Amino acid sequence: MKKLLNTVYVTTEGASLRKDGENLVAEVDGAERARVPLHMVGSLVVFGAIFISPALIGACAAAGITLVLLDRVGRFQARIEGPVAGNVLLRRAQYRASDAPEDIVRGLVMGKVSNQRAVLMRALREYGGDLASEQRAAIAMVTKRMARILRRVALADEHIEALRGAEGEAAQLYFSVFDALVRSPDPQLRFRGRSRRPPLDPINALLSFLYTLLTHDCRSAAESLGLDPAVGFLHRDRPGRPSLALDLMEELRPVLADRLALSLINRRQLRAQDFEARDGGAVLLTEEGRKTVLTAWQERKKEERRHPFLEETAPLGLVPYLQAQLLARHLRGDLDAYPPWFWK
Structure with missing residues (x-):
């Protein structure tokens, strides 16, 4: 059930996030640090200067995974999401x-x-x-x-x-x-x-x-x-x-x-x-x-x-x-x- 899925937080500045198959992969200095299946992610919250690949952004939007960008101290900057579905x-x-x-x-x-x-x-x-x-x-x-x-x-x-x-x-x-x-x-x-x-x-x-x-x-x-x-x-x-x-x-x-x-x-x-x-x-x-x-x-x-x-x-x-x-x-x-x- 989507509402019970995890929020992934990325706090290490300089990290890179990319899509590998159906997985979210986090790398620091070229070394893989974490790998999470996209179907287990409810939302992705990143702090500060972190690279996010266009392929990962597109995959998150297609899967309904909200991407939230905060600055390094936690202030809101932007929110990326796919088409909004709702009951009019x-x-x-x-x-x-x-x-x-x-x-x-x-x-x-x-x-x-x-x-x-x-x-x-x-x-x-x-x-x-x-x-x-x-x-x-x-x-x-x-x-x-x-x-x-x-x-x-x-x-x-x-x-x-x-x-x-x-x-x-x-x-x-x-x-x-x-x-x-x-x-x-x-x-x-x-x-x-x-x-x-x-x-x-x-x-x-x-x-x-x-x-x-x-x-x-x-x-x-x-x-x-x-x-x-x-x-x-x-x-x-x-x-x-x-x-x-x-x-x-x-x-x-x-x-x-x-x-x-x-x-x-x-x-x-x-x-x-x-x-x-x-x-x-x-x-x-x-x-x-x-x-x-x-x-x-x-x-x-x-x-x-x-x-x-x-x-x-x-x-x-x-x-x-x-x-x-x-x-x-x-x-x-x-x-x-x-x-x-x-x-x-």
Whole structure:
């Protein structure tokens, strides 16, 4: 099943990728380093200056394998894919729903805020005794305020801007205590508030990198079902922005990305030397740091959880596809509402 196939990541600059028969072959300095059958590849993501043969590009397009080009630090550059196949009736339903998206946005916001709150409550249970009293009090206060936001979103008939405001309020509360969850001995690995484009500290660099990987998976999930990844509900339409992929990502970020970032830092799999500062203040992962994160990301996606709505066990890497399927069923009228994914 295509959605379960692997994403191949290539991070070694100067590598060459070519097609040999029905295989993807990676070479470094003329020596073959890896060979993967194309039928086992779901998508190909390359970082930095890597040669890709025209024959391989054509084979990927013909086989429905998406090729994503990122720069050496993980910023998106381009996406190459074959002819787009999709259900025009589903897309028309998506466009109509985007004009009055309150019900879908309500589900997305509830899923995101609930999962952010669950991350904080899990942290209190796992190492609450190691936290200073003021840190425990601050986290407990934030979880209570987030519970009130959830009740307000669930019960009130709020306009789209009010729902977006509730999501922003919850995110501000969540990140205001995120540093207390970081248990690294390295003084450089502290979280001083969310910063993007560029990230200004190692924690933000790690979060941004993981969010890029998750966005790619969510976009692939939307496109696999024939949904338009550019037309979202929570995120406003903007040229070049995959708004629907960003929507699908929101409820999954706390569990798939934030929890993984904390695990890598707190288990000391990433240390201060795995990040580098650039001119202008940007902080980025080193090549070795990226490899560590990519390995952990692939392992994380293999972990299985029970889906609260479907009541079936599935790998975490499959959750974006399941949520995209549920969204499509709601748009078709098979479900009364979009059911968010709640982490327990």
